[in-house]
Amino acid sequence: MIAPSLPAPTALLARLAAMACALALLASCGGVQNAAVPPRAPIGASNAARLTIMIPHATSSSSAQRRPQYISPATQALAVTITGPTNASEGIDLTTGNPSCTVNLYSSLVCTVSLALAPCPSSTACYTGTFTTYDRAYTNASGGSCTPLSSCTQPAGTKALSQAQSVSFLVAAGAANNLPITLGGVPATVAVLSSAGTISGNALTGFVLPTAQSGQVSVLGVDADGNYILGPGAPAVGLTTSDATQFTVTPIGTSAPNLFTIANASSLPAGALLTATVTPTAASGASPLTAAADIFSGSAKLYVTNLNNSTVTAYDDQGAQQTLTGSFPNLNRPYGIAYDPANGWLYVPNYYNSTVTAYDAQGVQQTLTGSFPNLSNPIGIAYDPANGWLYVMNGSNSTVTAYNAQGVQQTLTGSFPNINVPYGIAVVP
Numbered sequence: 001m002i003a004p005s006l007p008a009p010t011a012l013l014a015r016l017a018a019m020a021c022a023l024a025l026l027a028s029c030g031g032v033q034n035a036a037v038p039p040r041a042p043i044g045a046s047n048a049a050r051l052t053i054m055i056p057h058a059t060s061s062s063s064a065q066r067r068p069q070y071i072s073p074a075t076q077a078l079a080v081t082i083t084g085p086t087n088a089s090e091g092i093d094l095t096t097g098n099p100s101c102t103v104n105l106y107s108s109l110v111c112t113v114s115l116a117l118a119p120c121p122s123s124t125a126c127y128t129g130t131f132t133t134y135d136r137a138y139t140n141a142s143g144g145s146c147t148p149l150s151s152c153t154q155p156a157g158t159k160a161l162s163q164a165q166s167v168s169f170l171v172a173a174g175a176a177n178n179l180p181i182t183l184g185g186v187p188a189t190v191a192v193l194s195s196a197g198t199i200s201g202n203a204l205t206g207f208v209l210p211t212a213q214s215g216q217v218s219v220l221g222v223d224a225d226g227n228y229i230l231g232p233g234a235p236a237v238g239l240t241t242s243d244a245t246q247f248t249v250t251p252i253g254t255s256a257p258n259l260f261t262i263a264n265a266s267s268l269p270a271g272a273l274l275t276a277t278v279t280p281t282a283a284s285g286a287s288p289l290t291a292a293a294d295i296f297s298g299s300a301k302l303y304v305t306n307l308n309n310s311t312v313t314a315y316d317d318q319g320a321q322q323t324l325t326g327s328f329p330n331l332n333r334p335y336g337i338a339y340d341p342a343n344g345w346l347y348v349p350n351y352y353n354s355t356v357t358a359y360d361a362q363g364v365q366q367t368l369t370g371s372f373p374n375l376s377n378p379i380g381i382a383y384d385p386a387n388g389w390l391y392v393m394n395g396s397n398s399t400v401t402a403y404n405a406q407g408v409q410q411t412l413t414g415s416f417p418n419i420n421v422p423y424g425i426a427v428v429p
Contacts, residue, residue, distance in 0.1 A: 053078065055094055055109040071183060072161045074225035077134040078113070079149055084127035084171075085118040090145055091152030093137045098144030113145075119173035127171060131181060132163040135225050159224035160186045162233060164283045184284025185229030187221030190291035192239075192276045195259060206294035206341075207262075207274070208301060208317070209247070214263040216252075221278040221289070230258070235280040235288075243272035243344060247295060264297050271296045271361045273341040292385070294341045297361070303346055305334035312337065312348065312363060326363030335379040338390060340405055347390055349378035356381065356392060356407065370407030382425045393422040400425065 055075045076095055082088040094101060094111045101111040120126035136158035138146055146152040162183035192203040199215025201207040209215050219237040221229040229235060239260045241247040252259040262274075274293045280286035302315045310331040314322040332350040339346055345366055346359045356372040359365050372392070380393035389402045389410055400416040403409050 052110065052112050053094065054104075055111070071133055072135075072185070072223055072225065072227045072229075074135045074223065074227060075133045075161055076137040077154065077158075078111075079132040079134070079152070080113070080115075080129065081149060082115070082117065082127055082129040085120065086116065088115050088117065089149040090115075090147045091138045091141060091149050092145045093141045094133075095137050095144075097137070098141075100144055117171050119171050123170070123172070125168040125170040127169050129167045129169065129181075130163070130165050131167070131183065133161045133183060135159050135161055159188070160286075161223050161225070162186055163285050165285050167283070182233045182281075182283070184233045184281030184286070185221060185223060185235060186284050186286040187229055187235055187278050187280060187289055188224040189222045190276050190278050190289050191218075191220045191222050191228065192274065192291060192293050193218045193220070197261075199262060201296075203291065203293035206296055206301070208296045209262060209264045211264055211297055214261055216259055216261050217274075218258045219260065219276040219278065220258050221280070233281060233284070234258075235278045235284075235286075238277040238279070240275050240277075241272050241295070242275070242342065246297060247272050247274075249274075262295070271339065271341065271344040273344075292341070294339075303337055303339075305331075305337050305348060307333055307335065307351075310334060310350075312346075312359075314363075324361075324363045326359065326365070328359055328363040329365055330357055335395075336381045336393075338381040338383040340383050340388070340390070341385070342388055343405055345405070347381055347383070349375070349381050349392055351377050351379060351395070354378060356390070356403070358407075368407040370403065370409070372403055372407040373409055374401055379423060380425045382427045384427045385429050391425060391427070393419075393425050395421065395423075398422060 055071060056073050076093065078092045078094055080088065080090050080092065092113055094109065096103065096109065098111060100113060101109055104110050117127065134154060136155045138152045138154055140146050140153050162185050164181050164183045167181055194200060194202065194207060195216040195218045197215030198213040199207055199209045199217060207217065219239050221235040223229055237258055239249050241249050246265060248263045248265055250261045252261065272295050274295050276291045276293070277288060279288045301317050304313050304315065306313060310333055312328040312331070312334065314324055316322060331348060332352040334348045335351045337346055337348050344361055346361065347356055348359070349356050354375040354377055356375065356378065357365060358368055375392060376394040376396040378392045379395040382391050384391065388405055391400055391402050393400055398419040398421055400419065401409060402412055
């Protein structure tokens, strides 16, 4: 799934939160609490422990509010499960309604959670914890929390934003135990954004990269509430192209892990498919996501079939005609045209001889293993990216037939009833 077109991330790094969280866990034998925060009822034994979490202000533009330890500004709840000498299980509201949460000078919400964990019997880590943040508060949290976690309830539609699973840590008696925990962001969608250079367009309508030029795009995970997932805990990202001879993709590297340079190696117009991958951290428990976007070479972006003289002409997005090396041969009163980004081919229905012919972006005819059988004066065609099929309207018998990219007819469970001399077809991706 592709996220809606968003501003370039280089302009947003100062105001979008990284999905990472620094959790400070402090323990002492005397049960000392943070005097600045009203203590909540401890869980289990008498040893005090403190968990501190910061949530950035969603509309803040201060770069000081976007250090890597901050989590998604949509965060409203934290689930904590700890096993060890003391077991703890709790749901905690991270809102101003929790007396343990206060707003700091930068409008960030700072919540301090008091737990009670017995010290480890040795210098070896004896606790394992799982921490998950959510975008909705608990509905039955009394005084800001509910326990055990299994009894906590959240509104329908609550979504996980980040998580750290099975984190091992040590609680030493009489010592301040600082435990930095990085929460792995949970992506809901993938954003592919043009960033720099001569590349233009977006993932919804396709990118355009002039011939023999290069440009940059960013690939980012987007959480369930529309925030980019950046910084520690962010997913690993990748970008590939279906035509590596035409378009080369090179990652920038650790200095800009979300950024990729795309070079157009040819001087000829062409098209290809970009595939973006987002792989969350193992600790997040989330699954990888992929998204696809078209990329067009040169300025040829619009192709028009001409009925009377059986030709196809190509234009840029301003209407300037483009010169092609091919001629779209063997057309016979073409009606409509469809583009398949998976192979970069254009498919044209021919009304007079009831055929469909395929061409590359230069107008060079392609050889197919199938023949697009059972056409009857086709007058329209559409490509479905979900299954890679082409749907062709037949004017003479008012039917729609489906084919794969090689022209092999596909069997459908429906029959497209109630069509009467069709003159248009569209696929909603």
